[in-house]
Amino acid sequence: MTKTTNKKDSGDVEHKQEQKVDNLKESHKRDVQHKKLAKKKENEQISGLYAELSLLSTNDVLEKENDEGNVEYKWKLCNLTEERFKHLVTQMKYRLSEGQGEAIYELGINDEGIPLGLSEEEFKESYENVQKMAKLCQAECSIICEKVIEDKTKKNEPVKKVAEILVRSMVEGDYLDIRIAVCGNVDSGKSTLVGVLTRGKLDNGRGLARTNVFVHKHELTTGRTSSISHQILGFNSKGEIVNYNNSIGEDVTWKDIIEKSSKVCTFLDLAGHEKYLKTTVFGMTGSVPDYSLIVIGANMGITRMTKEHLGLSIALKIPIIIIITKIDICPENILKETIDNVHKILKLPGVRKLPYHVRTDDDVITCAKNIVSDRIAPIFLISCVTGKNLSHLRKFLNLLPVRRDWESLIDKPAEFYLDQTFFVTGVGTVSEIFLN
Ligand SMILES: Nc1nc2c(ncn2[C@@H]2O[C@H](COP(=O)(O)OP(=O)(O)OP(=O)(O)O)[C@@H](O)[C@H]2O)c(=O)[nH]1
Numbered sequence: 001m002t003k004t005t006n007k008k009d010s011g012d013v014e015h016k017q018e019q020k021v022d023n024l025k026e027s028h029k030r031d032v033q034h035k036k037l038a039k040k041k042e043n044e045q046i047s048g049l050y051a052e053l054s055l056l057s058t059n060d061v062l063e064k065e066n067d068e069g070n071v072e073y074k075w076k077l078c079n080l081t082e083e084r085f086k087h088l089v090t091q092m093k094y095r096l097s098e099g100q101g102e103a104i105y106e107l108g109i110n111d112e113g114i115p116l117g118l119s120e121e122e123f124k125e126s127y128e129n130v131q132k133m134a135k136l137c138q139a140e141c142s143i144i145c146e147k148v149i150e151d152k153t154k155k156n157e158p159v160k161k162v163a164e165i166l167v168r169s170m171v172e173g174d175y176l177d178i179r180i181a182v183c184g185n186v187d188s189g190k191s192t193l194v195g196v197l198t199r200g201k202l203d204n205g206r207g208l209a210r211t212n213v214f215v216h217k218h219e220l221t222t223g224r225t226s227s228i229s230h231q232i233l234g235f236n237s238k239g240e241i242v243n244y245n246n247s248i249g250e251d252v253t254w255k256d257i258i259e260k261s262s263k264v265c266t267f268l269d270l271a272g273h274e275k276y277l278k279t280t281v282f283g284m285t286g287s288v289p290d291y292s293l294i295v296i297g298a299n300m301g302i303t304r305m306t307k308e309h310l311g312l313s314i315a316l317k318i319p320i321i322i323i324i325t326k327i328d329i330c331p332e333n334i335l336k337e338t339i340d341n342v343h344k345i346l347k348l349p350g351v352r353k354l355p356y357h358v359r360t361d362d363d364v365i366t367c368a369k370n371i372v373s374d375r376i377a378p379i380f381l382i383s384c385v386t387g388k389n390l391s392h393l394r395k396f397l398n399l400l401p402v403r404r405d406w407e408s409l410i411d412k413p414a415e416f417y418l419d420q421t422f423f424v425t426g427v428g429t430v431s432e433i434f435l436n
């Protein structure tokens, strides 16, 4: 009797164990399915984002031309009558006003966004006409991208090309102002990047470039930023940097930069150390930046402070640009890990940005055109010591669009932010105020 009960008991235990295993298998299966579904959803979201970005399509067919905004498609501008030319000038003025002094002309592309292309002669005449139109609008043009259209079915036909042209106003004493907050972990290379961009001289990896941007003496000795340093980078109407044009090798003054520039990027070099977080938060809120450069040391990766600064930018709805720096001293496997982690954090539900690795000039243009939508997060991999990929970053800064429509704010109530105060001997207290 005891034996039979024991047998029954062991049978029950076995049955229970089998059930447990089955349950475990079932829950594992559910987990896998759930993960697959989440991955599928994430992929759909990302591909949805890709579809929204006009230039990212593989066949290079653009979205249909928009009547609003600062982008104009023009297939051919040849044999223009006087009346048509006048109309084109008025249209350019409108596009320039839409971009607050900047417009982009897509030559060789029809209104539907199809790249029909132009022969060499047609392109020459069309570009000359754009230049003439720009002159009448007090603007200047520069070609930012040229491409040859390949049609494999027509082998013997002469090559056709399309081009992207930047038209920028050059009204004396007037310039486009873009404010960029530079944030990221302590020692990630923020001040160095600002120093290299604004002075045009590379760093030595031991703190040379940052000495140009420090405000206080103690920052020079510790190498640590503790305040908000303002530095400017000026571009003329042709898109050339005016900061470096000094034949004597001396630093160009702010007055010179402002006088020669059509567009000025003001960098707010913020502090990365946790103990200065309050100052950094003040910099990001009080200075009302248009964009946020999040600097990440390639070998350091994403840290708590990086997440704080990223979260702050997202909460303030400031479009972000990721800079992974110090790639010259980072082993390949660590760099890959950092890039993977950046991609992961950007795709998180609360962030939901499309990571876009900038490798070519085309990527630069795509990112610059789409950054205002705040859906894309360009990623630049740079070195301030070797200068690798800095040219892409400079080109991107030149093309960064103005985010704020100041004209529309004219009738709205004004807000003042007290940025800084100085005491000038013999003059008294001087304050820097930002009017929003
Ligand atoms: N090898 C190498 N070193 C770099 C690069 N960029 C910066 N550094 C070095 O990294 C160190 C830290 O740079 P900083 O510019 O002071 O860093 P930071 O982010 O401004 O630091 P905090 O202001 O304290 O938050 C300096 O010694 C720089 O020379 C780079 O691209 N390559």
Ligand SMILES: [Mg+2]
Binding pocket: 190, 191, 192, 210, 223, 224, 225, 269, 270, 271, 272
């Ligand atoms: Mg610094």
